[in-house]
Amino acid sequence: MLYHLGMAVADMDAALERYGNQFGVERWATLDVTYDAWCRGVESVVTQRIAFAPWPMGGYLELVEGGTGTTCASDFLKERGEGMFHVGYSTTDLAQRPAPVCFEVRNGTGIVYLDTFAELGYWVELVPADRADALTTWIDQVAAGTPGIPAHR
Numbered sequence: 001m002l003y004h005l006g007m008a009v010a011d012m013d014a015a016l017e018r019y020g021n022q023f024g025v026e027r028w029a030t031l032d033v034t035y036d037a038w039c040r041g042v043e044s045v046v047t048q049r050i051a052f053a054p055w056p057m058g059g060y061l062e063l064v065e066g067g068t069g070t071t072c073a074s075d076f077l078k079e080r081g082e083g084m085f086h087v088g089y090s091t092t093d094l095a096q097r098p099a100p101v102c103f104e105v106r107n108g109t110g111i112v113y114l115d116t117f118a119e120l121g122y123w124v125e126l127v128p129a130d131r132a133d134a135l136t137t138w139i140d141q142v143a144a145g146t147p148g149i150p151a152h153r
Contacts, residue, residue, distance in 0.1 A: 003132055004052070004060040006086035006125065008073040012049040012065040015082075019063060025053040028063075029142035036106040037069060043106075044069035052139045060139060062088065072103050072113050072123050086113060086123040090132035099124070 009015035016028055028051040037046045046069030055061045064085075066074040076085040094110050102115035102123070109131055114124040127135075141147050 001090045002059065002087060003090045003136065004062045004088040005055070005084055006062045006064055006088060007083065008076045008085040009063050009065055009082050010077055012051065012063065015063050016051060019061065023056055023061065027143050027145065028053050029139045037071060038104045038106055039070040039072065040102050042070045046071055048073070052135070054139060054143050060136060084122060086125045088125040088127055090129045091126050092129045094126055094128060
């Protein structure tokens with residue numbers, strides 16, 4: 001199930017203000033993350049700032065600052081600048097992959113990006129449904145002003 005749009009951003013603070021004003025978002029659920037990753041044959045340690053909010057038109061918006069390490073977001077920023085770089089799908093069957101994997105979060109989350117950019121102009125991110133459910137519950141709590149414990153990404 002499609003549940004979020006991922007936007008690559010160069011400066012998280014500026015993006016929070018810009019997207020917040022554009023979409024009327026008052027509260028963002030933010031995370032600073034560090035994880036091991038594999039991206040097109042390159043292993044790296046990734047650090048990123050990430051922010052989420054309910055999108056007024058349905059689903060969620062994710063902002064991803066390029067950070068350090070080799071990622072689809074950092075590659076997108078270098079090659080194209082800011083913009084939508086992935087769509088996130090929640091799934092109960094990560095084995096169903098219509099395209100090969102080009103990026104994998106290596107911390108046991110099961111999060112992968114499919115190599116769809118050449119055909120679609122964006123990557124498809126697959127997230128286990130239980131992880132997506134925990135994340136969206138937390139985002140909704142933050143948006144309502146009653147933040148719980150962040151869902152680890």
